[in-house]
Amino acid sequence: MSDTPQPGIGEQPPLDSSETPEPARRSRYGIETRSIHAGSPPEPVTGARNVPIFQTTAYVFEDADHAASLFDLQTFGYIYSRITNPTVAALEARVASLEGGRGAVAVASGHAAQLVAFYTLLEPGDHFVGSRFLYGGSLTQLSHTFPRLGWQGTLVDPRDEAEVRAAITPRTRLLFTESLSNPAAVVADLAMLARVAREHHIPLVVDNTMASPILCRPFEWGADIVIHSMTKFLGGHGTSMGGVVVESGRFDWSADDRYPGLSRPDPAYHGLTFHETFGDFGFTMKARAVALRDLGPALSPTNAFHILTGIETLPLRMERHVRNAEAVARYLAAHPAVAWVSYPGLEDHESHARAARYLPDGAGSVFTFGLTGGYEAGVRLVEGVELWSHLANVGDTRSLIIHPASTTHRQLTDEQRTAAGAGNDVIRISVGLETAADLIADLDQALTG
């Protein structure tokens, strides 16, 4: 592997500064207020101020007519927790608010969120264009499992407009990218992708997990659907799996015949036309009433409660995650045992300019660096740290470290590892909320050994 950590591309055109962020949905309230209050008025029966854990599967109908209206989606209300649950609903409304979206569906994991979103938009035989820089598990899901469902994809560089355009076919139905990629920290050119998607009238779907809605709100740049693994920063404490799909409410699913599941009477819901009936939250209703109902990855109410509690401090946590990540990145960049550091907050990073634009308050806290000592040095580092946890996760209050070559990417050849950004010398870290000096001291003793 070369010592270039940053997935390089050729000459990049300057950012088009005529494209500026637009609030997707004006709110009367600031993001800190919404992190605490959105989706959670007092529980009306008891007055309980925080959201109770409705650890319940089913809900009594008032009468037969009420039951019929609920099943027909004519009345709002709860039927069965595979589809809706009061604690999960509070979380959905809160994340929708933070992203500036119209509606959201929460599911059991980030991977389930991707499945539900794709399932709602793609028919067998359809095609998608995805970023080449995604979480490894997502790359596997998109390139091995999704084709078995009849959805073929082409992976591209999300910074390269020509490559993105060339990949779009008449059967392409969505464009998928991470805003800030895990682990390479490539910042996608969201405004460019939104422009290309708009020209082809396909939705731009963005996994915003690594940035969180505190650091980046893709809807402001023209995205149509946002996905999160809530397992990471939203929950934030390493307690609960969860995923969510958020809809902006701005995409016109009925403009042509490409999204028949939304624009035409749906045989899976006795002839209901979701877009016409539910307007700007037609996608959310369809994702819930068909994809979640039939695929079944419901989020547990207890997990929803833990994630809701996590979100209350999200703005404070992201600020500190970023501050600690910057301190650790600068320390590493100056260390002789470190060959390179790939953190977009550093001025020499290839994504620095895009990070300044799309993530003005900081480029998150998950990034990679390379050791001059290669594979052996990587193994020594993860074994030598005491405070950092050696495990496969990101977005925890605790600082996390992993050597992909000896763990998650072990089965691959050297060339495959390098292509995946997981060469033998690569270490990935997720900088937590401990005292920055303690994190640096621990790395220092392990690096100096």
Next chain:
Amino acid sequence: MTSPIRMLEADPGLACDPADPSCAVPGVAGEYADDLLVGIYRSARTVAMVGASPNPMRPSYFVMKYLQRKGYRVIPVNPVAVGQAILGEPVVADLRDITEPVDVVDVFRRPDAVPGIVDAAIAIGAKVVWMQLGIRNDIAAVTAEAAGLTVVQDRCMKIEYGRLSGELAWSGINGDRITSKRQALLG
């Protein structure tokens, strides 16, 4: 009374700048004050639904069913369906055929049909003309307001009720309502 619709200075006939993306988005906070909508729901008893369909999969049927469950009397108006009943209510051909007082005229027709509906709404003494999601006619809206009626455009009577009662959030929909009060605005 000031108009509930944001008027553009340049063109008083345009309620909303079509180039402003937020205007294309129903449910944006601020275009209609919550108090205005709550006032309509609290004072109304009878809704005449123009363009009501006997097909249970049509949006109008959903809205009629929902409003009935919330206690409103809904009178379906549709010349093509006269002689039938929808959800137990006989269909009338024209707003002017309704003999009882009508509070809200809820419009499920194309924008170009709205001026005629507004004239009839004024003639029968309705207090509110409500155009459903996706339906806008700014000229007809000005006519109705000049006659003292309240006008709501491009909103769904079911969805707005759901937003103000908190029921919409049960489906994970963001209505941008934050409150520490125990009682919802409606419901």
